[in-house]
Amino acid sequence: MMGADLKRGWCPSLLRPMESGDGWLVRVRPRAAVITAVIARAVAGAATRYGNGRIEITNRANLQIRGLRPETVEPFAAAMEAVGAADDGPAILVSPLAGSDPGVAAETLDLAAAIARASGLALPAKFGVLIDGGGALPLAGLSLDVTLRAAGGRWLLDGAEVAVEDAAARALALAEVRACAPRQVAGRTDTRPALGFHPYGDGRQGAVLLAPAFGQLQATQLSSLADLAERLGDGSLRPTPWKSLAIAGVERRDEGLLRDLARQIRLMTEPDDRRLGIVTCVGAPSCSRGEVETYAAAESLALSRHEGDPLLHLSGCAKGCAHPGPAEVTLVGENGRFTFIRRGRPGNEAVAHGLTLAQCAALMQSVPA
Structure with missing residues (x-):
């Protein structure tokens, strides 16, 4: 599976590793913005067993696993396939709280699934599609090669209004055009949501945003976060493009406890962390x-x-x-x-x-x- 791909210069994915100074690295993409607790533990265990135990959160909200060796790349991929985490399709960045926050546009995950099903679409390695459904953690200030954004009950494709029933097809058509043109420069402002509790509309539940220092986790921290997500959230971790992780479905009464426990495993929890x-x-x-x-x-x-x-x-x-x-x-x-x-x-x-x-x-x- 890996032989021809095991070379320098790839934009890394699970099935296409990249060589670096501390070994080979691969990326695990969330499915529909979610890394389940089961998958998180599998990533942590495989990162320790086959890599050096260092895991990074990337600007595309992927988990990047470092320190693999040529002989451990395939076993790591097999471990991900065994838990349903072998997603190597189009790179789609989705609102982190889709499926949990009622404030995220209801069509968000359906649009992502429709674009992901277009498996025959040949896109450059770094080509990305962003689908921003809004909610408590909108992807404001970010854009990729193709950007779909919910706005007051409407959907905008790179700023132009589109009917929701046509949005996926229009986005794919634009992707095909841009795949053959000089690559668009991804947009990113310095604006990012504060760490801490982000309530949903009714205020009773929300998501707690946490971050490892400079986006780098140890495998043991990821396993501990999976435990916290099951204990105090909806059982999932949601990587973000701000190199942080959200635990969704947290009751307001539990957010202080969650942050206290996260600090014990050396996660940043406060918005004023220097x-x-x-x-x-x-x-x-x-x-x-x-x-x-x-x-x-x-x-x-x-x-x-x-x-x-x-x-x-x-x-x-x-x-x-x-x-x-x-x-x-x-x-x-x-x-x-x-x-x-x-x-x-x-x-x-x-x-x-x-x-x-x-x-x-x-x-x-x-x-x-």
Whole structure:
């Protein structure tokens, strides 16, 4: 199954791994925005058994499993197939709370299923369809190559109104056209929902949004989250494109307990956590292209940040995978040091090159935003 695909350069999926500095990585896609507790435990167990136990939440709300070896890629895929998690169809990003929050447009999951059934549609590896049904966690500020968005009882296809009965077919037709054209740049603003409780319409139930630091989970944390979802939620985890996880169907009276238990397994639960304003990739040595270690650098920089500080993008190399748009400050790894870019993205004009982390921190403090 894997032989011809086991090479560098793929946009990774479950069946098409990508080589990195710490081994091979694959991605598990949620089905209809949901990772059940059973699947979460299976991912955690297989990530420990066949990889290095590190799991990332990606910008497309997938789970990315790191540290696999060539001989463990197929056993990992088989473990996912055994629990019904082997989804390798079109990349569709759906509202995280679809199927739980009554405020999400009722057609959202049906539209996603109709597009997913178009298995014969040949799309580029990084091509994505976004279906935003609104609700307590709307995908506001995000767009992909094709974007369907609910708006006041209507559906908009890239901003143009479409009848709901025609929406899937129109989206597929647009996808076919754009698949043959230069790729659209994904849209992303710095706006993201706050961590904590997001009530549904009646206020009695809602979803609790939690986040691992910089989007990286350990397998043991994922297993513990599955237990919490079964105990205090609807039994599912919902990865988000903000590198966080929502536990849906939580009673308001239980949200404080859930957050307390999540903190015990080292999850971020508070909207003012200073690490939330930093977006970073895995960096060196886990990424073969990384030119600096990023996670320890991000933890260090977080200590000097304050509530309301603008977004900081810390990139291990010039690719800038973690954040496709501009940021107020972007630090790019360069031969063990950093390039400092203000109000831009990797590759834009730099303020300075060859800085140490301490020099970057001082520059951020000395120059007004």
